[in-house]
Amino acid sequence: MDTTLLKGLNVLEAIARSRGARGVSELARELELTKSNVHRTLQTLSAAGYVRPAAAPGTYECTLKLFEMASGVVARIDVRQSADPFMQQLARLTKETIHLSILDGTDVIYLNKIESPQPVRAYSTIGGRAPAHCVASGKALLAWQGEGVLSQLPARLPSPTLRSIATIDALLEELTRVRRQGFAVNRGEWREGVGGVAAIVFDMHGMPVAALGISGPVERLRPASVRKYSELVMEAALGLSRALGYSQAGYPPVAAA
Numbered sequence: 001m002d003t004t005l006l007k008g009l010n011v012l013e014a015i016a017r018s019r020g021a022r023g024v025s026e027l028a029r030e031l032e033l034t035k036s037n038v039h040r041t042l043q044t045l046s047a048a049g050y051v052r053p054a055a056a057p058g059t060y061e062c063t064l065k066l067f068e069m070a071s072g073v074v075a076r077i078d079v080r081q082s083a084d085p086f087m088q089q090l091a092r093l094t095k096e097t098i099h100l101s102i103l104d105g106t107d108v109i110y111l112n113k114i115e116s117p118q119p120v121r122a123y124s125t126i127g128g129r130a131p132a133h134c135v136a137s138g139k140a141l142l143a144w145q146g147e148g149v150l151s152q153l154p155a156r157l158p159s160p161t162l163r164s165i166a167t168i169d170a171l172l173e174e175l176t177r178v179r180r181q182g183f184a185v186n187r188g189e190w191r192e193g194v195g196g197v198a199a200i201v202f203d204m205h206g207m208p209v210a211a212l213g214i215s216g217p218v219e220r221l222r223p224a225s226v227r228k229y230s231e232l233v234m235e236a237a238l239g240l241s242r243a244l245g246y247s248q249a250g251y252p253p254v255a256a257a
Helices: 005-016 024-031 033-045 065-094 136-140 168-181 222-245
Strands: 049-053 059-062 095-102 106-112 130-131 186-187 194-202 209-215
Touching: 005 024, 005 033, 005 095, 005 106, 024 033, 033 049, 033 059, 065 095, 065 106, 065 209, 065 222, 095 136, 106 136, 136 186, 136 194, 136 209, 168 222, 186 209, 194 222, 209 222
Parallel strands: none
Antiparallel strands: 049 059, 095 106, 095 209, 106 130, 186 194, 194 209
């Protein structure tokens, strides 16, 4: 066990539980540590952005970094629990595989799925990953991210198939289209012969937290089917967003250029 890390977590938890700022001496007494040890730990936590000096000299309080981290975890739990009825309805209406996905860096992770009852279907696993720029759910999520996330993408993008988007300029053009129409399409860009349609899910603050979509053989996702399914997917994504507290008038909301 890393005792230094454990001490740091104990100090952070003690401050987080407190109603007000905490001083070095009282933290040392409570946690049975030396003042110098607590002081060094606070300096490290402060440098990492978890605590900051409070108004009273020698005292510290938590920043919002813990809240930001916890909000991401809670959002993932909430969105999975809330998504089931919307996924079930989408599965009944489309008979295709349904995915609930979240963004992790420049990849998507499949948080939940419902298998298609049809013998020929898209293969994926819960917890599996895919490059965000290659799948519909990933493009839906990327379309609503800021420059910080998009800047992580290389100028020359990995191209698993001949249909993959290969450059950042082409991807940015595609993301503009996604924002304008409200849904994203995968045309065999991750796996040959496998396509998809997805739409973004927002939380109560209007922040993008997940994508809801369908996937299946491109033979079944012809343009006419995509038009039909895109309406169903957006309706389900809006319903899930509402269940998470999203209350803005428009869906999706107007995105920054």
